[in-house]
Amino acid sequence: MPYLTKLSAAALSDLLVRKEVSAVEATRSHLDHITAVDADLHAFLHVAADAALETAAQVDARRAAGETLNPLAGVPIAIKDVLATRDMPTTAGSKILEGWVPPYDATVVARLRAAGLVLLGKTNMDEFAMGSSTEHSAYGVTRNPWDRDRIPGGSGGGSAAAVASFQAPLALGSDTGGSIRQPAAVTGSVGVKPTYGGVSRYGAIALASSLDQVGPVSRTVYDAALLHDVIGGHDPLDSTSLTESWPSMAVAAREGLKDGALKGLRVGIIKELSGDGFQAGVTQRFNETLALLVAAGAEITEISAPNFEYAVAAYYLILPAEASSNLARFDSVRFGIRVNPHSGSLTSEHVMSATREAGFGPEVKRRIILGTYALSAGYYDAYYGSAQKVRTLIQRDFAAAFSQVDVLMSPSAPTTAFKFGEKLADPMAMYINDVTTIPANLAGVPGMSIPMGLAPEDGLPVGLQIMAPAKADARLYTVGAAIEQLLEERWGHTMLSQAPALTPTEMFASEEGAV
């Protein structure tokens, strides 16, 4: 039943709850579609077909027995490979963890299992989430379903591509500097970075602990909200987890569908996140979306956030510093590969150095060395210390902005999906790409990306970023659902219904022989 893969998680959930479709049928449809398209797209690093069908059968049996289950029970989901899964390899896109099966589940994964979601497999990513294109995966690139010569964004390119190509209605991502929102933008899907501490990081392989946040990836705002409600909330296993109780994001999203949901909404446009460096078609779609908002009764104010100019610089000091410390755990003793040096004595120190030489890719080495430099004596105050001060200034910019407006908006990314290789040779060109998304991570505030059209010049998706004050995640879902509805009414269709049809894998087999 191929049509099942086209449904939103909410629509599929309705059919499952009414027992018009079984979880096994829904799961099999998605697995068949993965078989048909993913040898080419390569969104998945691992597909757990047998386990998925077994979970689905259990959900069907429980429903048949009259149990009341979570509405998402039986809905398939893909998991970014940065999250620990006790029955699937977890590599974070790195050779150093090749084949590692963790002895425990990440809290978010455990919550999915408890709610009866069907785990399809693990999705590709830049190694240890370092990148904006998924080109830094040790296991090969993921292709953008809109154009197979272009990047699907990163680091969570696999999760975004899986959702955008209808291989799964839902996925989990992680966002340290935009790794959920930017892939959503360039694939025409939806991605949410929750408030820092709103979703547990336990079992998420750490990149930069003060920036990392796990969140939902989907095709609709409402689906993201349903998933957020499953994974969010306090977790005693994560000491940075916020203890408050959260409102239902799904209820908040439904509020956005009511008439007048945008009336009186105060929207701030960030001056520093526009103009030079933004592709013409991105700016055009952004301005058109603002016009729609004004017509719907929203008030637009231009806001200056002067310190955002320093956000990328601060981020590329804080992130490498934290990463160089976090990745010290890959010492070839407790998990991962062990490689002996070609020469010299076989001491722990030499074996560790040889293992990390062989196991880490070039971007990971670059950032560890950069972080080690930023933290070293004599440079600490000038670099890491200054970056932490910039973080304060950016938080103040957000505080000033949110004293005037309810939400902030910008394009989610300065450009549409770029071509493979375009930014690989110049690390700064790749880093600058995250200029729009990084400020939210530095300040801990929530951000969402939703599709806002196709750029006229290349026909590729453009994303709208919405940001709210810390802990006001529900506001994102209300506003996001309202704008999504406005845009779809105007287009007369959803964004992803316009994506080119995917050619079954066999068609590419001969052409790809040399790749």
Next chain:
Amino acid sequence: MSEITAEQVAHLAYLARIDLSPLEITNLTHDLGQIVDSIAKVSEVATADTPATSHPMPLTNVFREDIVVPSLTVEQALSGAPDRAGDKFRVPAILDEE
């Protein structure tokens, strides 16, 4: 251009416990110089009276009840180890013989 030298990169790689080939050191010296030039501007606005922020949502004294909870079994803890000896992780020699 910041003055990052190949010797400095080699020393940083030693501190980070990553063997690097001469080619990698050359490339990283170049990359690091460029990146540091681009990010050094943080010091332009980081004045002495600006407090540092290390964490977006400050929390203090996060404790749990002091009670025993289930943890990994020895088999689970050793399941990902590249080498083991009975119930222990087996590691290469810590000290060099020389």
